[in-house]
Amino acid sequence: MMTTRILCSMLLTAVFCSAQTNRPSSDTPQEIPVFDANAIDKSADPCVDFYQYACGTWMKSNPIPPDKSRWGRFDALYERNLYILRDILTEAQAPGKHTAIEKMVGDYYGSCMDESAIEKRGTAPLAAELDKINAVKSREDFIRQIANLHRSGTPALFAFYPQPDMHDSAQTIAYLDQGGITLPDRDYYIKDDPKSVETRQKYVEHVQRMFELDGDKPDVAAGEAKTVLTVETGLAQASMDRTVRRDPKTRDHKMTVAEITGAAPNFGLILYFADNGSPKFTSLNVGNPDFFKQVNGQLEKVSLADWIVYLRWKTINAYAPTLTRAFVDEDFLFNGKYMSGQQEIEPRWKRCVKSTDAALGMALGKLYVDRTFGAEGKERTLKLVQGIEGAMREDIGQLSWMSDATKKKAYEKLDTIVNNIGYPDQWRDYSSVVIQFNNYAGNAQRARAFETHRQYNKIEQPTDRKDWGMTPPTVNAYYRPPMNDINFPAGILQPPFYSNLMDDAVNYGGIGVVIGHELTHGFDDQGRKYDAEGNFRDWWTPEDGKEFEHRADCTANEYSNFVSVKDDKGEVKLNGRLTLGENTADNGGLKLAYMALMHVMNNTPLKAIDGYTPQQRFFLAYGQIWCQNVTDQEARKRVLTDPHSPGRWRVNGAVQNSAAFQGAFGCKAGQPMVSENACRVW
Numbered sequence: 001m002m003t004t005r006i007l008c009s010m011l012l013t014a015v016f017c018s019a020q021t022n023r024p025s026s027d028t029p030q031e032i033p034v035f036d037a038n039a040i041d042k043s044a045d046p047c048v049d050f051y052q053y054a055c056g057t058w059m060k061s062n063p064i065p066p067d068k069s070r071w072g073r074f075d076a077l078y079e080r081n082l083y084i085l086r087d088i089l090t091e092a093q094a095p096g097k098h099t100a101i102e103k104m105v106g107d108y109y110g111s112c113m114d115e116s117a118i119e120k121r122g123t124a125p126l127a128a129e130l131d132k133i134n135a136v137k138s139r140e141d142f143i144r145q146i147a148n149l150h151r152s153g154t155p156a157l158f159a160f161y162p163q164p165d166m167h168d169s170a171q172t173i174a175y176l177d178q179g180g181i182t183l184p185d186r187d188y189y190i191k192d193d194p195k196s197v198e199t200r201q202k203y204v205e206h207v208q209r210m211f212e213l214d215g216d217k218p219d220v221a222a223g224e225a226k227t228v229l230t231v232e233t234g235l236a237q238a239s240m241d242r243t244v245r246r247d248p249k250t251r252d253h254k255m256t257v258a259e260i261t262g263a264a265p266n267f268g269l270i271l272y273f274a275d276n277g278s279p280k281f282t283s284l285n286v287g288n289p290d291f292f293k294q295v296n297g298q299l300e301k302v303s304l305a306d307w308i309v310y311l312r313w314k315t316i317n318a319y320a321p322t323l324t325r326a327f328v329d330e331d332f333l334f335n336g337k338y339m340s341g342q343q344e345i346e347p348r349w350k351r352c353v354k355s356t357d358a359a360l361g362m363a364l365g366k367l368y369v370d371r372t373f374g375a376e377g378k379e380r381t382l383k384l385v386q387g388i389e390g391a392m393r394e395d396i397g398q399l400s401w402m403s404d405a406t407k408k409k410a411y412e413k414l415d416t417i418v419n420n421i422g423y424p425d426q427w428r429d430y431s432s433v434v435i436q437f438n439n440y441a442g443n444a445q446r447a448r449a450f451e452t453h454r455q456y457n458k459i460e461q462p463t464d465r466k467d468w469g470m471t472p473p474t475v476n477a478y479y480r481p482p483m484n485d486i487n488f489p490a491g492i493l494q495p496p497f498y499s500n501l502m503d504d505a506v507n508y509g510g511i512g513v514v515i516g517h518e519l520t521h522g523f524d525d526q527g528r529k530y531d532a533e534g535n536f537r538d539w540w541t542p543e544d545g546k547e548f549e550h551r552a553d554c555t556a557n558e559y560s561n562f563v564s565v566k567d568d569k570g571e572v573k574l575n576g577r578l579t580l581g582e583n584t585a586d587n588g589g590l591k592l593a594y595m596a597l598m599h600v601m602n603n604t605p606l607k608a609i610d611g612y613t614p615q616q617r618f619f620l621a622y623g624q625i626w627c628q629n630v631t632d633q634e635a636r637k638r639v640l641t642d643p644h645s646p647g648r649w650r651v652n653g654a655v656q657n658s659a660a661f662q663g664a665f666g667c668k669a670g671q672p673m674v675s676e677n678a679c680r681v682w
């Protein structure tokens, strides 16, 4: 039971911690140190390549495990959580007395682990859904079938979901948006470089094999796969670019149901809304009206038979991970191995833990929090958050380019930010979900349907600001512009981000920067366009807005020059516009956490440890959060889809703009880690 290790680092004193290490243990990996002197490559010069200096030895001695496409200290923490969750689930699944929640997650996990029951069922779980699709005889049937798929959480053709009204965030309304493609980005369908052409070829082969597994003859399946690519290419061509969508203005289209129905009649939206299980509404937001106008023609041009093939594919693809080994392996060979460069599929138990977290995450999360986190953890984190909010207030006050009028509004927004730490106040009630110990595909399907129903029920209701967007074991944090809140799941509030055993220098470099990062998101290129209430409303004077854009341009151009991958298929640079918000948040977070640390050190001076000053250890802790190795395939995929820069640039990009960093390591003008034209937004 290595869960006690987390307890000891988060909540208890070191004495209690060492007393606990004698408990019987499973094979849970070691706790990850917040600051690791052994990770450092002392042969590197921190002023030439700080990432190499902070992480060089770690990178050399931590190759990517065969079941991963990326391996960093961040991922190692997530991996550690998986082991803890497995302990919880194995106990919940074992015979004995269990609470209703334990029984539910235990049965779900057990059904996933029971591969022989899954093999016995074969394609039966899929057949029931496919029968409905094969029975489609008219355009109306087709629309009803889209509604049916959406109800059960299977994506197809377009997206439908609840979101706060962009101009009245207190109210949640329906959103209709582009969707329906299967590859991770529209560019895969559109670009003509050799790699994109190859990806499409591999995708078609994969779709063909999946249709064959469902019983189609190879020549039939080959034709169907080509149909799928053609249909999805049409949807991709009608889709808006991911980077363009970062500007909320491009997604702000409140319409009446009559207006969107009139603009895209072939979608049969009246029928769809009546059938998809959502409450009634008369107006909604359409994220990309052009998508609906453009695909409207495609709905007529493409034959009903081809649309049916497309729906069959979307269903097979959604069910694949919950079906027999043959489906699971084929799904992995394309999505894991080809697309991400992952050599081996993860062991079954890891996939089953993740699946339980995805399906019943707030139930599993409660058990996780009971073991690893408590009120004390919440309190300590809140103190850190308050310190960093204070730094942001001070930082805003010092900005020479911002007028007092805009500053006043910025303070208002900062003061309104809600902090959510660890886990939700109220746990989600899953008691209506039927979980059977021997029916994995059915369980997964019912959990997806439950979540969809729960989401749809938010429509036309006051916005539920207390509903969390991530489960407690998640190693991540987030800011939500319409809610104006920052959220830190329990999973991230532990080493390497935070440890009771470490001094403030490294904790501020770890979780402190994460907190500053999330706060800064409220004021990045996207977040700044929302006001204190979470409404999409410009609160900047025009001059200040221009000054901001000018500074953001500097960051965008800087990161656009960073190379992410260089291999035999060529060199790929980062998209500085797609990653602008995250890079702004990294730079801001580093600055704010450093300011907060300096305040702490004014009252309680810190000593040098391991030969490093507190300032140096602050930056090393930050750098080491991002120590990672990534496959070339994964790196290529992320350049297209991930708004975050890779670890190397999260670190070097931020420190080369930081005078505090340069002071801490004595870097001189002209050295690579001293940007000639340092970018600074916040």
Ligand SMILES: [Zn+2]
Pocket: 517, 518, 521, 582, 585
């Ligand atoms: Zn972020």
